[in-house]
Amino acid sequence: MNLHLMRIYAASPLRVQQMAILAFGWYWRYRRFGRAFHRLVQEYLERESWSAEQLRAYAEARLREQVLRAWREIPYYRHRFAEHGITETQLERLTLAELPRLPLLDRNVLRTQPKSLLTRTARMFPPRSFYSSGTTGRPARVYFRRLTHQHNMAVREARCFRWAGVSQLDPRAVVGAKTIVPSAEAPPPYWRFNRVEHQLYLSLHHISLKNIPDYVSALNRFQPVVLEGLPSGLYFLARFIREAGLEVHRPKAVITMGEKLEAHMRAEIEAVFGARTWEEYGSVENCVLATECEHGRMHVHLDFGILELIGADGQPVRPGEIGETVVTGLANRDQILIRLRLGDLAAWATEACPCGRNQFPPLADLYGRVCDAMVMPDGRRVAMANVFVGLDEVWEGQLVQQELNKFLLLVVPTAKYSERCREVLGERMRRLFGSGVRYEIRVVNEIPLGPGGKKRGIVCLLPPELTGPIHTSCDLRDEQMS
Known part of the structure; x- marks a missing residue:
């Protein structure tokens, strides 16, 4: 969804957003399951x-x-x-x-x-x-x-869903990184329903202990056969459900993609959802x-x-x-x-x-490649927040979390870089992290190398007592809304 459509979607009431999801669902069904x-x-x-x-x-x-x-x-x-x-x-x-x-x-x-x-x-x-x-x-x-x-x-x-004993055409719930809930400060619901594909899409960006009852309520009402999504999102979801002491619907299978599924994540997800986890790369x-x-x-x-x-x-x-x-x-x-x-x-x-x-x-x-998840002041965990994607003005970038509500954006610019790019980055930061987010955009000549000589798109500098075991290994899979 381009920037202009996203602005219209964000300014629309929930009913209109659901209508947009329905139209989007028809398109994706035609494109993917024709x-x-x-x-x-x-x-x-x-x-x-x-x-x-x-x-x-x-x-x-x-x-x-x-x-x-x-x-x-x-x-x-x-x-x-x-x-x-x-x-x-x-x-x-x-x-x-x-x-x-x-x-x-x-x-x-x-x-x-x-x-x-x-x-x-x-x-x-x-x-x-x-x-x-x-x-x-x-x-x-x-x-x-x-x-x-x-x-x-x-x-x-x-080779993935059938091996797991399920189908993509079954009712499924997805924990994904698309900004279906336009604002970090938005009230529930933190999900949208794609009726065309019988898909419940759960926002990765709003998972927290405070918000977890809304997620559990949606899963229990929808009762998906398949639960799929980014391992970090599924892990946080499972962890908060356990900490809240809530009972959640058990799907037939959980399928992870987009990041490396670490052993501690698999154990937490399987324990909470009571289903075998299947990894895809x-x-x-x-x-x-x-x-x-x-x-x-x-x-x-x-x-x-x-x-x-x-x-x-x-x-x-x-x-x-x-x-x-x-x-x-x-x-x-x-x-x-x-x-x-x-x-x-x-x-x-x-x-x-x-x-x-x-x-x-x-x-x-x-x-996979090494990246970090970030922790928000309200307890949300955000693992996939590429604010630079789709910007021709940015050659490469890195998002660094310095404090709970303070970020540094390192930008290696192209010849097209302009003030408009700074405005777009600011708008994306506010949408993901809230209107009170503090950030600095710093233009640099290159992004520093991380451990093992690799560059990382996301770096979290918070102490371990604030983050917990949330680091993930990412591959390049582009998780898609549909």
Whole structure:
């Protein structure tokens, strides 16, 4: 939702907001669960019975289609491939084993030149664009059409929700970061209902001990089959429900996405909601999906996207060794992403998974980027608050919580930076944290590196006695309202 529509939504009464959610729900149902969705779900389900050799052959065929499309329609790739001595004939015979011969794609290209990766048709008729969550302070812009979106939803349906014994079409509740409740100081309700998709959307930004009865009341009335959302939001929700001594409806499954699910979070969520938690790893770039099986292993679905793990020398790591995640998307035929560096870390398993689905390679472990959650004076916890997303005036940014109600915004500007950008940042801060929030916007040349040499989009400097165990590990998945 753009800034102008958000202002109209924020100024509207609750009844009008619900009507807007209804209209929004119709659009998202059409985009995500249209005619192709059901066909694609069946195709992903059928490929579960394939052998590893059949699946590799399928992935290689899709890979050759993508690299040849990139060569023929995208000047950026043709130039990069030529620089590395790669010919069209070689691409026509490319195998998965030979994929590391192709050049890596840095995320800076996706951040600064996203349209340079579009195919010929997509340049003439650009698809809808989305932003990554930008947990490192620099969101990337991704383009994809309805069919790609339905591919994403279909593989998640077949390999995540169905593995958990549920469906995305079941009544579900989502704990998400979209600002459906426009003001930090707004009274309840802290949820909105998307009747079209039977979805209860719970605001991540208003979870606190004081507000928790409204959340519990909504969950108990709606009684979702599935509870999904960001692990940090689900964790805070569960923790406050336990502290308040309230009874809450038990869903059939809890599915987490958008951040690394830490062990202490899983334990709290499962204890309070009385349901098994299933973890999902992916990204808004639609290049990779890994989901948890009943034995707790994460499996990579290479018929949707190819995952490589490379070492510091750029070569594939051996099973058990930690490597950087590099992904190649097979579903998006508008913006081709070949060997994109996501920047996360993972390790391949050293032994087969007891579930038997080893045609989908299992991971030994998965590490996301490090970010912090923030604590508000009223007790709310805020883990996903990227105030910089969608601003062309900001090259990268970092939000630092110095005190309970005091923040520092570090901004690395682009040539487009202006006073308007400062006004937009101020408006977003007040909407997220309340009209009394204190903040300083400081223009800097670069964002300092954090632990491990990584940049963080959110930093909390509060002492441990105020924060508690709330730190999370974030990946780049862009949690979407629908």
